[in-house]
Each structure stands twice: as structure tokens, then as C-alpha cells.
Amino acid sequence: LAEKFSESYFRGLARPCVRDFKEYDAGPMPGEQFVLASANENSAEVPRCILEAVLKAAAEGNRYGEGSCLKLRERIAALHGLEPEAIMTGTGLDGVFTILGRAFLEPDDEVLFGEMTFSAYRDTAILSGASPVAVPMRDNLSLDSGGFIRAATDRTKMVFFCNPNNPTGSAAELSEIREMLDSLPKETIFVLDEAYIDFAEPPYESGIPLLGEYPNLVICRTFSKIYGLAGFRLGYAAAAPELIKYAAKAREVYCVSAIAAAAAEAALANTEFLRKSRETAIGERAKMAAFFDGIEVKHYPTQGNFILIELDNAREVRDRLLKHGIAVRLLTFRGKERYLRISAGQPPENRFIEREIRDILGKKKG
Numbered sequence: 625l626a627e628k629f630s631e632s633y634f635r636g637l638a639r640p641c642v643r644d645f646k647e648y649d650a651g652p653m654p655g656e657q658f659v660l661a662s663a664n665e666n667s668a669e670v671p672r673c674i675l676e677a678v679l680k681a682a683a684e685g686n687r688y689g690e691g692s693c694l695k696l697r698e699r700i701a702a703l704h705g706l707e708p709e710a711i712m713t714g715t716g717l718d719g720v721f722t723i724l725g726r727a728f729l730e731p732d733d734e735v736l737f738g739e740m741t742f743s744a745y746r747d748t749a750i751l752s753g754a755s756p757v758a759v760p761m762r763d764n765l766s767l768d769s770g771g772f773i774r775a776a777t778d779r780t781k782m783v784f785f786c787n788p789n790n791p792t793g794s795a796a797e798l799s800e801i802r803e804m805l806d807s808l809p810k811e812t813i814f815v816l817d818e819a820y821i822d823f824a825e826p827p828y829e830s831g832i833p834l835l836g837e838y839p840n841l842v843i844c845r846t847f848s849k850i851y852g853l854a855g856f857r858l859g860y861a862a863a864a865p866e867l868i869k870y871a872a873k874a875r876e877v878y879c880v881s882a883i884a885a886a887a888a889e890a891a892l893a894n895t896e897f898l899r900k901s902r903e904t905a906i907g908e909r910a911k912m913a914a915f916f917d918g919i920e921v922k923h924y925p926t927q928g929n930f931i932l933i934e935l936d937n938a939r940e941v942r943d944r945l946l947k948h949g950i951a952v953r954l955l956t957f958r959g960k961e962r963y964l965r966i967s968a969g970q971p972p973e974n975r976f977i978e979r980e981i982r983d984i985l986g987k988k989k990g
């Protein structure tokens with residue numbers, strides 16, 4: 625079919641914001657025998673209790689199920705001390721951002737996000753027809769809360785603040801979040817993406833307690849990271865029930881499968897798995913940081929389940945790791961392709977990655 629019709633015909637059909645849109649590229653994947661350290665997943669195996677819950681839900685797969693995931697929302701709400709009406713689920717956080725864009729963004733609006741942050745924020749802005757505005761990072765590659773305040777205009781409709789930030793690993797204290805919320809107009813929806821908050825250590829903490837004070841605050845969480853359910857595609861937003869009411873109007877009714885919801889319900893109860901995942905990520909990121917110190921590779925302090933390193937030959941290292949069955953994420957910042965983001969997986973995976981990097985860089989054993 626590919627050559628039967630002219631490309632310009634189809635280009636004309638697409639919305640202008642879609643025509644030159646560059647889709648998300650997860651990067652190359654290794655062939656067999658691989659270690660996936662490129663997507664900040666939880667590399668622990670899916671626990672048996674989840675598989676059992678999934679099988680049970682699958683047996684009722686001929687039914688749509690309850691579209692709003694009420695049972696799951698009740699459990700999430702109880703976890704945060706909120707009411708179920710304050711929670712909306714989506715097909716991963718990617719799906720939640722799409723819903724927020726559909727519900728709140730219009731072509732004249734501006735959307736703020738960090739210069740080096742999760743790419744979906746820009747995509748949400750562009751595909752909503754709104755204008756993306758990147759806020760410069762601080763020199764240490766952390767998100768600049770003051771910069772967000774200065775970048776806001778009367779057209780700023782949405783702000784995405786990633787805490788801890790992917791891919792740099794930096795985190796902001798609640799006082800900084802508060803400062804932004806106090807300075808930005810109430811008509812600006814402040815999306816606080818806490819995909820990695822479960823891996824953060826004090827003084828960094830969740831903004832959930834701020835929900836009662838700020839009607840424009842939306843907190844986003846996902847089951848893809850600490851819960852280890854990335855392939856199930858489940859994320860949620862927590863906000864004032866009235867805001868959620870309008871967001872949910874733009875939600876596809878059955879966008880979260882009953883099977884994914886059942887998996888998430890079981891995952892919420894599996895506190896031992898969560899405790900272990902947190903402990904592993906915190907311990908492993910520290911070990912990886914010490915390893916990079918030992919071989920004199922620049923890295924950034926991280927509160928996530930990943931670490932960002934800086935190298936002159938980042939692409940070459942990425943490619944050579946790939947040949948050895950390891951996927952890491954290559955990143956460009958201000959035109960410089962000098963960064964690799966490496967997810968902290970299980971200890972044997974991390975030691976394997978470290979050995980390979982040390983060999984590629986020709987460093988001696990530390």
C-alpha cells in the first residue's frame with residue numbers, strides 16, 4: 625500500500641500540530657540476553673500475587689468492568705487520605721497527561737516544563753495545539769523553580785514539574801513547590817509529576833498534603849516504577865474532586881483495563897515488595913554513584929531509580945553497551961550528546977553494567 629497514494633494527501637489530512645510531530649523514541653533495544661536499563665522500570669519479577677489477581681480478572685474479560693476503576697480509586701484514596709472522587713486513573717501517566725491536555729488546553733495556551741525533563745510534557749502541549757515553553761535548567765541540571773515563576777505569562781495554562789526529575793534525578797523540597805504554587809496564578813494548572821517520589825529520601829517528600837490548599841494542583845503517580853507494572857499501563861492523578869470531575873469528562877471510559885486495575889489493587893497491598901524495591905533502588909543508586917566516582921565519571925545526585933552520567937563519548941559507550949546486551953538511554957542537552965541515563969536494576973544487573981562501562985572506558989578496577 626505504501627506507494628499507492630501520495631504522501632502530501634495524508635499530510636494534508638493530519639492536524640497541523642501532528643504533521644511534523646516527532647514521536648517518542650525509546651532508543652534501540654539489544655537483541656538476546658539483554659539488561660534493560662533504559663526506561664527506569666522496576667526490574668524485579670512480577671510477584672505471584674499479582675499474577676493470580678490478573679488471572680482472576682482475566683476470567684471476566686468478556687465484560688467491560690467498572691469504567692472509572694472505583695475499587696482501585698478507593699484503595700488509592702485510602703492510601704493518601706483522600707476521597708475516591710479526588711482520584712482519576714489513566715492508561716499510564718502518559719494517558720493521564722493526554723486527558724489533562726484534552727480537558728484543559730487550548731491552542732493559545734502556553735505549557736511550561738523543564739528544559740531537561742520527561743518528554744511527554746512537551747508532547748502533551750504540542751498535540752493539544754498549545755505552545756510548549758521550556759524553562760532553563762540550573763547549572764547543576766536541577767529544575768529551577770524561580771525560572772518557572774519568571775517564565776509564567778498570562779497565557780500559561782499548565783505547568784509540568786517533575787519531582788524527582790527524570791532524567792537528571794534532582795528533587796525539589798516542598799518549600800520550593802509551595803513557592804511556585806503561591807506565585808503562579810490560580811488559573812494555571814500545576815501538574816506535579818511524582819512518578820519517582822517513592823524512591824526519594826528526606827527532605828524530599830510528596831506534595832499530596834498540599835492538595836487541600838491549592839485547587840490548581842494535580843499530583844500524578846504511576847504503577848510503572850516502584851510497583852513494577854509498567855506493561856500494565858496504569859497511572860493516576862490526585863486533585864480537588866471538582867478538577868477531577870472536569871478532567872474525567874475527557875477520559876475514555878474504559879481506558880484502563882479491568883485486568884490492569886486488578887493488578888494495581890494487588891500491588892497496593894503488597895507492601896513488602898514496595899519496601900524492598902525502594903530499598904534496592906536507594907542502595908543501588910548509591911553504589912552506582914560510588915562506582916562512577918571511583919572511575920572518575922561525572923554523575924548527578926539522584927533521588928530516582930536511575931542515575932545520569934556525563935561522558936565525552938556517550939554515544940559510543942551506549943552503542944558498545946548495546947552490543948554487550950545492555951540498553952541505557954542516550955540524551956542530548958543543549959545540542960550536546962553527552963549524557964547516559966542508567967536505570968538502577970537488580971544488583972547483578974548493575975554490577976554487569978558497571979563492569980562493561982569500566983572495560984569500555986579502559987579504566988582499571990577501582
Ligand SMILES: Cc1ncc(COP(=O)(O)O)c(C=O)c1O
Nearest residue numbers: 716717718742790819846848859
Ligand atoms: C517522570 C515520568 N512521568 C511519567 C512517566 C510515564 O509513566 P507511565 O508508564 O505511567 O506512562 C515516566 C516514564 O518513564 C516518567 O519518567
